[in-house]
Structures are given as structure tokens and as C-alpha cells.
Amino acid sequence: MSSPVRLLLVDDDPLVRAGLASMLGGTPSVQLIGEAANGREAIDAVRDLRPDVVLMDIGMPVLDGVAATTEIRRHAAAPEVLILTTFGSDDHLINALRAGAAGYLLKDAAPAEILAAVLKVAAGESVLSPQSTRQLMTQAAHGDPGTRRTTARAxxxxLTDRERDVVQAVAEGKTNAEIADVLQLGVATVKTHLANALTKLQLSSRVQLALLAHDAELV
Structure with missing residues (x-):
């Protein structure tokens, strides 16, 4: 991005916020615009400060990170939400992605990994730690594959043929620029097809699209 990513930190631990602020706020690619100590404060801060990315914890008082993500992502022009948490369970991961989070990292991630993830989700990409990816694959193996496939394909x-092409490319992990190159489209056109697909499917993130494409066995 040509201008710094406007970042909102959300965590109930002030020491964690201070550490993240010190680590991320000093980089030229990130502008730290605010902090919040719980999900309710996060929703208010998103409304008032209009960040590009929210770095969100899950386990917080008043309102947890999953509920806050759901509320934040249901509005137009919502910021991307990147979950950074100590909770690595399947339920927390799946619930966060269903809520519309664009990425999921554990707090033991290296500083460079966290910074890279913030920049990636700001650019419209999705980010999962290797552990989270393995958990998703395990989760996908459970349940009735025939039912999941039928529901996803329906x-x-x-979608139009071109929108499905874009969804398949997203599920393959391609960036917007890579999709544009493969499909011989402009990046702006790719973004339009992506936005149309998200609207039609009532989804709010690339990760959710990728999960649906995997269920449909597009990839």
C-alpha cells in the first residue's frame, strides 16, 4: 500500500498492547491509530477511527473478539480483522473465520510474521499460521463430504463463470495481482468480481470463500 496501514489494536492486556504498539507502531508501513481493551470498545473505535486493519484478541471481557468481529464485518467498508490470540482450538479458529476474520495467528508468532500478516490482510489477502491451516484441513475431513459438497456447489x-474462476483462484491462495495475470483481467476487475461473489454468497472474507470452494471441490 502506498500509505501506511491504519491499525487498531484490541487486547484486554495492557502489556500486550504496549508490546504490539512498540513493535508495529515504529514501522513506516503501519500507523497505529488507536487501542481498545474489549470487543465493545473495538466496535466503537472502528466507527470513530476507521482503521484499515483491526488486530483482534479473542478472549476479552464485555464482548469477545469473535462477537466483535461479527459486528464489525457486517457493515459496509468494514476494516479487515486479523486475529492474534493464545487460543489455538478448532472451535475458536472456525468461529473466527466464520465471523469474517481475514487471518488467524497465535501470539507466539514472530514479530516479522505479525507485521507481514497485517500488511497482507490490508492488501486483501488472507493469512493463516501453519498450525491453523492444519486444523482447517482436519476440520474439513469431518462431517458428511457429500452434504458439504452439494450445499457448497448450490x-x-x-455466481457467474468469471466469478467462480476468481473464487477458485482465491482458494488456490493466489493474490489479486496473480489472479489478474492468470485470468488476463485488470486488478480492479478482479476486485469487482470478488466483491460481487462475497455479496451474492453473503460472506465477508476471502477465507470464507476458500472454505466454500474446498467444500465444493473446486480445488
Whole structure:
């Protein structure tokens, strides 16, 4: 991005916020614009400060990070939400992604990894730690694959051929620029197809699109 990513930190531990602020706020690619100590404060701060990315904890008082993400992502022009938490369970991961989070990292991630993740989600990409990716694959192996496949394919049938091409490329892990190159489209056109697909499917993140494409066995 040409201008710094406007970042909101959300964590109930002031020491964690201070550490993240020191680590991320001093880089030229990130502008720390505010902090919040719980999900309710995060929702208010998003409304008032309009960040590009929210770095969100899960386990917080008043309102947890998953509930806050759900509320934040349901609005137009919502910021991307990157979960950074100590909780690595399948339920927390799946619930956060269903809520619309663009990425999920554990707090033992290296500083460089956290910074890279913030920049990636700001650019419209999705980010999962290797552990989270393994958990998703395990989760996908459970349940009735036939039912998941039928449901996912019925949902994707709402899309145009080009929108499905874009969704498949997203599920393959391609960036918008890579999708544009493969499909011989402009990046702006790719973004339009992506936005249309998200709207039709009532989803709010690339990760959710990728999960649906995997269920449909597009990849």
C-alpha cells in the first residue's frame, strides 16, 4: 500500500498492547491509530477511527473478539480483522473465520510474521499460521463430504463463470495481482468480481470463500 496501514489494536492486556504498539507502531508501513481493551470498545473505535486493519484478541471481557468481529464485518467498508490470540482450538479458529476474520495467528508468532500478516490482510489477502491451516484441513475431513459438497456447489451456482474462476483462484491462495495475470483481467476487475461473489454468497472474507470452494471441490 502506498500509505501506511491504519491499525487498531484490541487486547484486554495492557502489556500486550504496549508490546504490539512498540513493535508495529515504529514501522513506516503501519500507523497505529488507536487501542481498545474489549470487543465493545473495538466496535466503537472502528466507527470513530476507521482503521484499515483491526488486530483482534479473542478472549476479552464485555464482548469477545469473535462477537466483535461479527459486528464489525457486517457493515459496509468494514476494516479487515486479523486475529492474534493464545487460543489455538478448532472451535475458536472456525468461529473466527466464520465471523469474517481475514487471518488467524497465535501470539507466539514472530514479530516479522505479525507485521507481514497485517500488511497482507490490508492488501486483501488472507493469512493463516501453519498450525491453523492444519486444523482447517482436519476440520474439513469431518462431517458428511457429500452434504458439504452439494450445499457448497448450490451456493456457488449463483455466481457467474468469471466469478467462480476468481473464487477458485482465491482458494488456490493466489493474490489479486496473480489472479489478474492468470485470468488476463485488470486488478480492479478482479476486485469487482470478488466483491460481487462475497455479496451474492453473503460472506465477508476471502477465507470464507476458500472454505466454500474446498467444500465444493473446486480445488
Amino acid at each position: 451456493a456457488l451456482a449463483q
